[in-house]
Amino acid sequence: MRPPEKSTVVLHPGYWLACGLVVIAHLATEIVIGESSGQILPIVGKFFAIAIPFGVFCWLSVRNRWSANAVTTLLALMAMGLPLVVEPVWRWVFQNGHAFEIQLLIGFRNLSLLSLIWAHAPRFERLAVVTSLFTVLFCVTTSQDQSMGWICGLYLVGGVAWLSTTYWSLLKTDRLSGNSSTAPWQMIAAATVLLVGVILTIALPASVRLRMVQGFMPSSGGTGEADPFARSGVGDGDAVVAATEEALTFAPIEDAPFLEGDQPSLYDVYQDTYSPPKPPKKFARAISLPPELFKQNHHRMAQARKASRSFSLDRKQKQSKEHRHLDDTESNALLHLVGPVPAHLRHTVYDLFDGSEWYPAPRRPLHQRALEVESVDGKPWITWADHPHAVTKVRRERHALRVLSVDNNRIVAPANLNGVHIDRCDRPDLFEWAQEDVLAMRRESLPPMTVIHVSSTLLDTRELIQNKAILGFGREEYRAMPEGPGMDEIRELAQKWTVDATCGWEKVAAICENLRASYVHDPDIRVPDGCENPVHWFLTESRRGPDYLFASASVMLCRSLGIASRPVSGLYAGPDQYDYSTRQTSVLPSDAHWWAEVYIGSQSWVTIEPTPGFDVRTFPRGFFATMGIWAWQLGRTALIYWPISLAACCVIVLSVWKRAAILARMRTWWWDWKYDRSEASPGLLRTMMIDTGDLLDTKLRLAETPRPASQTQAMYLKKLMSSAQFAVEDQQLLTRAFDWAAYSEADPEQLGLSFSRLRPICRSLLHDSGPLVTRLRGSVETGQTV
């Protein structure tokens, strides 16, 4: 077939609209793929990483008028089937993958992009549009992202425009010529049969209908198949087992029945994690609480110790590292947390410290806030009227706890709890205050297999520094320091560490920083026997220890400066355990943790994390704030290493300024490498001459003496070459070779053109174009027309 004339490739608006539709489909696909990670940057990155090469191919195709052939069909089949082939390899290498329907979607997206390359031919344009339509519909039905609405609308507008541009001329032609087009009877008949079939299917009983649809999308459940990478839906993989015998075998769902079991309590978890305390010694404690506090709380402390609710820093050596839950890796999670991590879920708050033992804070009448039910979005939330007013910028955060096996009635939640919601539970009398700020259910333990939603407030601590907030108020229990040997040294240490701090929060931050930087977290270290002041021992002697020593030390240091603070025990949900496919964090018994909280007034406590290796959730920043921090850090680094930055700047500016020259130089090297041989075929000789001409043109352009487009290279060179640089016969050979390469198909040998002779001439022409350029400049300056 004769290729069409060059002028016939005219890109009509329909082509561009088709491009737009395919791009929308591509974007929708990337959103669906990247949706589960919840991050925008990878989506955008992947979108461009795929779109740009395809754009280049489209441009090449339009320019060179690629026509479709058998290879195209093969390519299309490959593009569709590729995701299915790549998937096993991908799963094996990256431990990550896509559900089956997503693989199909990628295949269709690929086909759509591939057909766009040949879309200057009308049938491929239509194929591209049809596949993009399918892709977008697929995405809209699969995705839960809000952007799908926009994408759908955009596609609709583009699609209507495409249809009208493509078929408008057809309609117009019909009307003008007066031809009555024959109706496509076969198509209409087929469509009718299809429609009737669909209507009949809908009329069928639901059970039959469901069986028909069953297994349509293999990983979406219904077939009993399990896919670890299945998306949210019925088929969440192995977690789903038909609840035929026992409700416990079912995954946590919102309205599961409240069941009770014999799971370990959280106190057991602490004993497991931190090993039991040593039996109390007979001798009198060297250090103790201030007498006035001691008198008040004597009864409470005794009770707490009796009920083993207090926590002693002086604990037994760990017997074995073996954990009784560790064998069973599948089911050892205490709960699953859905929501932002890292999260510190507090279980017990402590107030009094007698030097080696922490006593849990009691239920104080002040904090017995009356519980009530408030309906939020139609759901009953257990909340209370007396909410603290915001001291700083706040952010409401929601977590969902999927309780698996916690024998405990306390609702573990982040600091500054606002409300609790359990589906269909609208009775506040089911809840009570276990401690100040710690809510519990009025029952033996939390209902397992239940989803508990908790709403809490995250405080922006940066404002505390900006406002130069002074800390140092709050209950005396939270500021009390026991008295005895070593306490003065702790005070001195606190003074020393915070000597540069100007406000309360800076002091707290300095203490945390010091602990995190200079102390080592070692869970197996135990306080030695007979140690009178474990905190003092930790701060000055061992400088390493478990997290409860870090927490205690930070609280002691803060309290010595008069800042109200308390240690908290609970569970730490770290980002390491975040599972991207299920979007939840598994909290294991080994995640039992101690940290500290600082009172900033208005019944607000801020979580601080003195233990290295654990992080506090930072207040989320906006996009511009994040960019600003990056820019600031970059600028700071650049200033510190100013000679390097200066040099880099110079290099960058120079390379941008001289980019064309650098490119030309690199192309010259490439030329040298490519034609570094003695003999070559006529084809290579021709390529060499054309490359030489092209490169020479670039160099002449760079010298601001470009070859006029209407002059042949041979003619221009003939007028320019100084005889000093080249012998006359070399000049003739060169011009002849240029002409031959561009305009003749004759055998170069017959014309006396040999590669071995021409290569050095071309090389010297390219490498020493200086004299040529000088001559050119001269002729330009004197106004001659060369």
Place this chain on the structure above:
Amino acid sequence: MSTAEVEAPESSAGELREKLTRLRQLLNHTLKGKAETIEQVLVCLLAQGHLLLEDQPGLGKTTLAKALARGVGERFARVQCTPDLLPSDVTGFSIFNQKSHEFEFRQGPVFADILLADEINRATPRTQSALLEAMAERQVTIDTERYPLSQSFFVIATQNPIEQHGTYPLPEAQLDRFAMKLSIGYPEAEDEVAMLRHAVAAEKQRDDEIETGFEQGDLLLLQNLVASVPVSRNIQEYLVALGRLTRKHSRIHLGLSPRGLMIWQRCAQARAFLAEREFVTPDDLQHVAIPVLTVRLGIDDLNPEQVIQEIINEVPVPVAPSPEEARK
């Protein structure tokens, strides 16, 4: 054509080139200091095109034509066109032979190999068209009888651009039948001196000694060689681009015809042949562009050559084979 190629073996091609060189020498001797014009005349001759010389009287138009005729050794005829010149004066006519009692055909000047039609714009349109038909078809039809002309029939027509009184300017359709329009122009001072010296009899004797050695049919062989010079596709695309631009140009009311394209390509082939090159380059096309285009384009400008130069400057030359060729 193909038979002629077979008849021109390699050895004779070299001889033909030598003869051509001598012809060039002869013409340069005859017309001093006009090497460029003579090159174009040779291009026109080898391209089997007809030549229109537009110039002042006495610049050597006839001299050139006669020297050319003598150089190629072909029959030469001359017609001085006047308003009363009849078509039969050019083509020939049948006369009744009283002895044989039959009509016999008397050939007119068109049956020569080289015809000089002086001041063609003074002939009536009827005579002009008779002559132009002969130029285009290389045949004349008289009394229903077809008479073929010489295969290497070559017309040099002249016209005087100054005098417009009593002339019949050639219509543009007729002009398209010429391959080129050339002006000889006044010679340089020293060339004029040399010319005057040659006018002295003794000197003239020596000039006549140049013998080109052309034989009957040599010209046709040369013309066939020219027609077989290869032209690559990108050159043809370039040529078409130039041609299309002439049709779109704002100051040209009559663009280049497809026949014009054919003639242009042939002229470029002839120029490549004269430059002893085995292929055609854009330089060849550009070199013959002005004489080829001025004769056939309707340019609304006082300086048509500048318009043509603008067109040439506007189209970039190809510097690499076209993709189709590269694929092969």
